Amino acid sequence: MVAKPAVLVTRPEREAGPWVQALQAEGVHAEAFPLIEIAALPEASALSAAWLQVPTCLAVMFVSANAVRFFMAAQAVGADVQTCRAWATGPGTQAALLAAGWPAGQIDAPAADSLQFDSEALWAVVAERVRLAQAQGPATVLIVRGADAQGQMAGRDWLAQQLEEAGVQVVQAVAYARRAPVLTPAQQARAEQSLSDGSLWLFSSSEAAQHLRQACPQLDLSRARALATHPRIAERLRQAGWGHVELVPAALSAQAVSIKSLA
Known part of the structure; x- marks a missing residue:
């Protein structure tokens, strides 16, 4: 055979x-x-600073399960995620959030049977929530992502552009390094x-x-x-x-x- x-x-x-x-x-x-190859950052002070912004954010968007893993590892004692929403582009990231203790009711992600798991699919889920939040006052979204070996942020900026065009303040945090x-x-x-x-x-x-x-x-x-x-x-x-x-x-x-x- x-x-x-x-x-x-x-x-x-x-x-x-x-x-x-x-x-x-x-x-x-x-x-x-x-x-x-996924690697931790040399030091985590920037992640600790990013955690201070979580309580004031409309949402924290995670680009991958690795973003969840490294960001949650830097969580300060007593830091609360109960009032902040988490955004995930796919089921792997969503599962990582649940495993890390993020409340299921506070997670937004494309449906499990979506044709694609990407920023466009996520935006279709959260766009109306963003519009309603903006109607109540200025909103901020923290995007947690990786960086390449030179420290440059890796990944697309499409979602950040949509948020900025909607009047949302976008803050970016690097949680890990992606290397060859x-x-x-x-x-x-x-x-x-x-x-x-x-x-x-x-x-x-x-x-x-x-x-x-x-x-x-x-x-x-x-x-x-x-x-x-x-x-x-x-x-x-x-x-x-x-x-x-x-x-x-x-x-x-x-x-x-x-x-x-x-x-």
């Missing part, structure tokens, strides 16, 4: 393992191949092997694809196969020269069904 092509999950290591296990439970042959991993010789060889064995690279971030290109500049991307969880990621992969790019759902079960249909 011919073996099924592997799906190489490029999420950070902490998320890649559970995602691989979940895909395997759905009947997908998957392997972890982390292409984003150093690949082992075995990982380098596995990346090369993917060009000939039908492996599918699963990208939920175009940054991961950039890291692969940096680590393996010799890879002939015209022979590579990729799965993208968002149209923007798919477009960036095509622009980077990937020869075969398919769009798959972001939600796990629907993603597994889509991947199996491509096998």
Whole structure:
């Protein structure tokens, strides 16, 4: 029997393992191949300062489960989240908030069956709440995100732009660093092997694809196969020269069904 092509999950290591296990439970042959390294900041004084603003915010928006993890780790004793809403772009971030003790009734996120988990989907959920809050007076939203290895904030600013256009004051806080991993010789060889064995690279971030290109500049991307969880990621992969790019759902079960249909 011919073996099924592997799906190489490029999420950070902490998320890649559970995602691989979940895909395997759905009947997908998957392997972890982390292409984003998550690290704590050298010191947490800026996060401590950000926590002081939470009681006065309309909401704290978390870009990822890692944003939740590092931000909540810096929570001061007695700091209250009961009156502040938390915004999440997807179920992983929402689950991290619940695990960290944020009240379920204070969390806003796209529905679990949403076609996409992104800023646009979140904005559709919170826009009316923002409008009502602004009618009562000035509102502030704190956005918690990561930074790249140079300390520059990582991620899109689309939601911040929507908030600012609505008259909301936006405050940004960096909670962790996102870096390119150093690949082992075995990982380098596995990346090369993917060009000939039908492996599918699963990208939920175009940054991961950039890291692969940096680590393996010799890879002939015209022979590579990729799965993208968002149209923007798919477009960036095509622009980077990937020869075969398919769009798959972001939600796990629907993603597994889509991947199996491509096998």
